[in-house]
Amino acid sequence: MARNHWVLLCLALCNAAGLGSSTFKFASYYSDHMVLQQGAQGAIVWGTASHLREKVQLYLNGHTVGDGTHTFNSSGVITWMAKVSVTGSDYGPYTIAAKSSEGTITLHDVMFGDVWVCSGQSNMEFTMGGLVNSSAEYVEASNYSNIRIFKSQHAQSSVELHDFSVALVTPWSVPTRANLGRFSAVCWLFGKRLSSQFKYPIGLVESNWGGTKIEWWSSTSALSKCPTHGKRAIQNSDLWNAMMSPLTRNTIYGAIWYQGESNAGAYELYSCQFPAMIKDWRQKFSVNSLHTTSMEFPFGFVQLAPHRNGSEVKSIPSLRWAQTAGYGTVPNAKMPNTFMSVTLDLPDFNSPYGSIHPRFKHDVAARLALSALGVAYHRSGLEFQGPFPSEYRLTGHSLNIEYNQGRAPITVFANASNFEVCCSATKCDKNFGNWKPAPMTSHHISSVTLNTSQCGQVAVSAVRYAWRESPCLLKRCEVYGRDTELPGPPFYHSFH
Numbered sequence: 503m504a505r506n507h508w509v510l511l512c513l514a515l516c517n518a519a520g521l522g523s524s525t526f527k528f529a530s531y532y533s534d535h536m537v538l539q540q541g542a543q544g545a546i547v548w549g550t551a552s553h554l555r556e557k558v559q560l561y562l563n564g565h566t567v568g569d570g571t572h573t574f575n576s577s578g579v580i581t582w583m584a585k586v587s588v589t590g591s592d593y594g595p596y597t598i599a600a601k602s603s604e605g606t607i608t609l610h611d612v613m614f615g616d617v618w619v620c621s622g623q624s625n626m627e628f629t630m631g632g633l634v635n636s637s638a639e640y641v642e643a644s645n646y647s648n649i650r651i652f653k654s655q656h657a658q659s660s661v662e663l664h665d666f667s668v669a670l671v672t673p674w675s676v677p678t679r680a681n682l683g684r685f686s687a688v689c690w691l692f693g694k695r696l697s698s699q700f701k702y703p704i705g706l707v708e709s710n711w712g713g714t715k716i717e718w719w720s721s722t723s724a725l726s727k728c729p730t731h732g733k734r735a736i737q738n739s740d741l742w743n744a745m746m747s748p749l750t751r752n753t754i755y756g757a758i759w760y761q762g763e764s765n766a767g768a769y770e771l772y773s774c775q776f777p778a779m780i781k782d783w784r785q786k787f788s789v790n791s792l793h794t795t796s797m798e799f800p801f802g803f804v805q806l807a808p809h810r811n812g813s814e815v816k817s818i819p820s821l822r823w824a825q826t827a828g829y830g831t832v833p834n835a836k837m838p839n840t841f842m843s844v845t846l847d848l849p850d851f852n853s854p855y856g857s858i859h860p861r862f863k864h865d866v867a868a869r870l871a872l873s874a875l876g877v878a879y880h881r882s883g884l885e886f887q888g889p890f891p892s893e894y895r896l897t898g899h900s901l902n903i904e905y906n907q908g909r910a911p912i913t914v915f916a917n918a919s920n921f922e923v924c925c926s927a928t929k930c931d932k933n934f935g936n937w938k939p940a941p942m943t944s945h946h947i948s949s950v951t952l953n954t955s956q957c958g959q960v961a962v963s964a965v966r967y968a969w970r971e972s973p974c975l976l977k978r979c980e981v982y983g984r985d986t987e988l989p990g991p992p993f994y995h996s997f998h
């Protein structure tokens with residue numbers, strides 16, 4: 503008790519004495535109102551100091567945390583890293599102090615909960631202000647003060663940075679009308695969904711940039727895992743270096759990602775680049791945070807939405823497929839512990855932000871959060887994926903497709919024409935070949951039957967579903983989960 507009083511006194515006096523203005527400080531990620539990752543593995547708190555091998559002691563509500571830590575030389579920056587762990591249901595608010603011979607620095611109103619990073623391009627950057635009912639959302643946000651938000655600033659660097667090089671757009675804050683208006687809609691709505699499921703706080707870390715390619719968010723080691731497109735100039739890691747690497751020492755629970763439109767022109771590469779980037783992020787976040795972030799942290803993403811109507815465009819369907827590394831559904835062997843929001847049925851061609859930016863972010867986030875509950879939070883017995891084929895039976899001019907091993911009923915809208923078969927004696931490419939519509943003749947509790955007579959005497963070589971940029975009217979693709987209302991993702995299956 504006496505020691506606590508001394509610390510509190512020092513907090514007041516040492517700061518008043520101006521000692522806090524030395525190079526002894528927290529990294530720019532750390533500030534009042536932040537969320538630190540809960541759990542026994544601990545959360546990293548780090549910063550800089552003036553002297554090498556100086557001792558830094560951390561305090562949680564005045565109680566010492568561990569035995570103190572020594573500063574070290576990190577590429578010329580005198581750095582200290584400490585770990586604090588909070589388990590159980592006392593989520594905060596806490597006061598965290600760090601003390602060295604240079605003085606004492608403090609963080610107030612610190613909560614412990616789950617920290618999620620939100621990254622990608624413009625559809626992740628799409629703000630709450632762009633929602634049709636943003637005003638109602640701002641009012642409701644006052645009920646979610648347990649969610650704290652953080653937003654980085656656009657920045658580029660040719661070398662990997664440990665800390666942000668430019669001022670933040672929004673340092674850790676309690677949500678308000680003003681800061682939510684410029685915050686990511688998908689990130690906030692995802693966090694809000696999780697928050698309504700759990701009692702503990704949620705920290706949302708937004709770091710994204712419209713119009714950007716995956717190469718820019720990938721470190722040089724991630725890029726080295728995949729072939730390049732022969733255009734070396736665009737293969738760089740500038741955003742990884744300046745906007746993601748500075749987050750890697752901090753402990754996080756998981757990440758969500760909405761990106762791919764800018765890579766649709768080179769979709770063949772994406773099925774290598776995307777899993778490689780996820781693996782590399784996991785490794786870098788884990789190693790740099792002294793393994794307080796899991797080496798297999800959950801990674802969620804949004805499969806691309808419709809964009810243009812009219813002419814057949816193969817790049818978006820192919821990119822959607824590449825987003826699953828060619829499996830059609832996640833998690834899979836190449837993408838373990840990942841989850842996906844399928845959005846091919848959310849066209850908004852009249853969006854004032856351009857048809858590439860559909861405004862249905864509530865649906866995007868609800869589907870993402872549901873799949874997060876299944877994958878990232880291991881909720882048992884939860885149906886969190888849309889229907890996906892488990893068996894194909896070809897008999898005569900009929901193809902029967904069973905979904906999800908028949909264990910979940912489906913809802914079918916039979917008025918689009920998204921099933922196609924390729925009539926060929928040899929293997930068919932996903933995009934090219936003798937593709938013909940295969941009308942649905944009937945559907946059952948968990949299967950559909952297609953008419954393949956268009957192939958005549960030629961064999962059915964492959965089947966594909968929703969292989970269009972904009973396959974259907976709003977929420978009216980053919981196949982949905984009856985209980986989840988999740989759309990079935992697009993697929994391609996070859997019988998060769």
Ligand SMILES: *[C@@H]1O[C@H](CO)[C@@H](O)[C@H](O)[C@H]1NC(C)=O
Nearest residue numbers: 553554575576577578579580
């Ligand atoms: C820290 O390391 C850098 C090289 O990374 C070196 O130039 C510098 O002298 C070191 N500083 C101290 C105080 O040892």
Ligand SMILES: *[C@@H]1O[C@H](CO)[C@@H](O)[C@H](O)[C@H]1NC(C)=O
Nearest residue numbers: 635636637638639640642864
């Ligand atoms: C905003 O609209 C979406 C549906 O479009 C709805 O799910 C959500 O609850 C609404 N938000 C508020 C705060 O009313």
Ligand SMILES: *[C@@H]1O[C@H](CO)[C@@H](O)[C@H](O)[C@H]1NC(C)=O
Nearest residue numbers: 638640641642643644645646
């Ligand atoms: C906030 O939560 C309370 C209690 O659950 C509820 O009565 C109220 O309607 C909510 N306010 C808004 C704006 O959603």
Ligand SMILES: *[C@@H]1O[C@H](CO)[C@@H](O)[C@H](O)[C@H]1NC(C)=O
Nearest residue numbers: 913914915916917918975978
């Ligand atoms: C589409 O099909 C559903 C049922 O399969 C039906 O209820 C609906 O009226 C149809 N809509 C149109 C536009 O044909």
Ligand SMILES: *[C@@H]1O[C@H](CO)[C@@H](O)[C@H](O)[C@H]1NC(C)=O
Nearest residue numbers: 899900941943953954955956
């Ligand atoms: C399949 O379509 C053909 C016309 O392409 C039609 O003659 C045949 O009756 C259909 N079969 C079924 C089972 O609907």
Ligand SMILES: *[C@@H]1O[C@H](CO)[C@@H](O)[C@H](O)[C@H]1NC(C)=O
Nearest residue numbers: 811812849972973974975976
């Ligand atoms: C796309 O265009 C076709 C043909 O004009 C139309 O039938 C369909 O409803 C349109 N799709 C959407 C989602 O508006």
